[in-house]
Amino acid sequence: MQARKRVVMGCARSAGxxxxxxxxxxWSLPDDVEWVEMPCxxxxxxxxxxxxxxxxxxxxxxxxxxxxxxxxxEGDERLARRVTAVQALLTEIGIAPSALVHQRMAPNxxxxxxxxxxxxxxxxxxxxxxxxxxxx
Amino acid sequence: MIVAERxxxxxxxxxxxGVKKLLVVGCNTCVAVCLAGGEREVALLSSAxxxxxxxxxxxxxxxxxxxxxQCEQEYNREVAAEVADVEVVLSMACGVGVQTMAQQxxxxxxxxxxxxxxxxxxxxxxxxxxxxxxxxxxxLAQFGGICPITRCAKNLLNGPCGGSADGRCExxxxxLECAWQLIYDRLKAIGQLDRLMEITPAKDWSPSRHxxxxxxxxxxxxx
Numbered sequence: 001m002q003a004r005k006r007v008v009m010g011c012a013r014s015a016g017x018x019x020x021x022x023x024x025x026x027w028s029l030p031d032d033v034e035w036v037e038m039p040c041x042x043x044x045x046x047x048x049x050x051x052x053x054x055x056x057x058x059x060x061x062x063x064x065x066x067x068x069x070x071x072x073x074e075g076d077e078r079l080a081r082r083v084t085a086v087q088a089l090l091t092e093i094g095i096a097p098s099a100l101v102h103q104r105m106a107p108n109x110x111x112x113x114x115x116x117x118x119x120x121x122x123x124x125x126x127x128x129x130x131x132x133x134x135x136x
Numbered sequence: 137m138i139v140a141e142r143x144x145x146x147x148x149x150x151x152x153x154g155v156k157k158l159l160v161v162g163c164n165t166c167v168a169v170c171l172a173g174g175e176r177e178v179a180l181l182s183s184a185x186x187x188x189x190x191x192x193x194x195x196x197x198x199x200x201x202x203x204x205x206q207c208e209q210e211y212n213r214e215v216a217a218e219v220a221d222v223e224v225v226l227s228m229a230c231g232v233g234v235q236t237m238a239q240q241x242x243x244x245x246x247x248x249x250x251x252x253x254x255x256x257x258x259x260x261x262x263x264x265x266x267x268x269x270x271x272x273x274x275x276l277a278q279f280g281g282i283c284p285i286t287r288c289a290k291n292l293l294n295g296p297c298g299g300s301a302d303g304r305c306e307x308x309x310x311x312l313e314c315a316w317q318l319i320y321d322r323l324k325a326i327g328q329l330d331r332l333m334e335i336t337p338a339k340d341w342s343p344s345r346h347x348x349x350x351x352x353x354x355x356x357x358x359x
Contacts, residue, residue, distance in 0.1 A: 047176065050183040054190070089180070092145035093188045 006120050007052040009036040009044050010063030013071055017107035022114055033117060041065065042075035049086045049100060059099050059121035063113070066104045076104055137166040137257075138230045139264045140173060140250040142181065149188055151247045152224055156195050158185070159222040160249070161215055161237075162202035163229035170264055173228030173250050175202040181228065181249060206233025209240050219244050272343030272350065278331060280322035285339070287315035293336040295319070
């Protein structure tokens, strides 16, 4: 059976700093989580998210700065639109759109980041499918 | 330019059912500009097809490429080896490109991945509008550069109709401007309102599609 895989991608200026802070406390990423640091959330293209799923990730978390806090002005908005597009594509494939999650954060939100990573993919994907179908 | 959009993914997946080796080939001209069939879209569709195949436990090997113009055979020759190496070619070109590929590679199975929609212009990022029906006898000079055949929902050559209100068309007031309001404004701006005093006779559609597929032959440039 293939091991579970999750991918977290985020902006170096917010998620990247929070990740460094978490690591400084001795915390380490779960073995099944791959962290990809990007210079800005606007650099996270639809293809990056699709490639993550293509590489076997069951769940992908993408992280941007808060609205209005992006150093490149509108990175979070661009990412939000791309996430919507990829979620639509996932739906067409038959994958629950909830497999891709977008969160906005500040550099001092290390605790939230740890919580999001811990809860990424829970409940199990098959239950998430049923839940999404029920909500639809 | 020719504007197109991707077919629904389930339709594409159904068209390649049972295929184990596939070539997804894009076109770097019109459909790349309208973000439907360029390099980026080839990569995205290929990725989506791989994820779908993996999810269903199907084996699927996808080759990806993008050529300059699929509607010209000299560019398509660049991918002849790849076409010969796969079971099916999924073309992300317009209908012209798909047919050029099918004509050029008579033994290859070529399927379209796009729905070719219209000839139009980009309004803003992510939005395109139809501007020309290719009627074969351009009347733009008469109407201030605004085509009533394409932009009037009723194709009226003597407008406006009674369904024009506040510059919007009754067919879809939210999205459609009244072409005849645009024509009036434009003719007024260029001092040619007197053109509206002329009654335009019924259009001769013989240069359009009524004689079947059209062809242009230029003997002066033929080899």
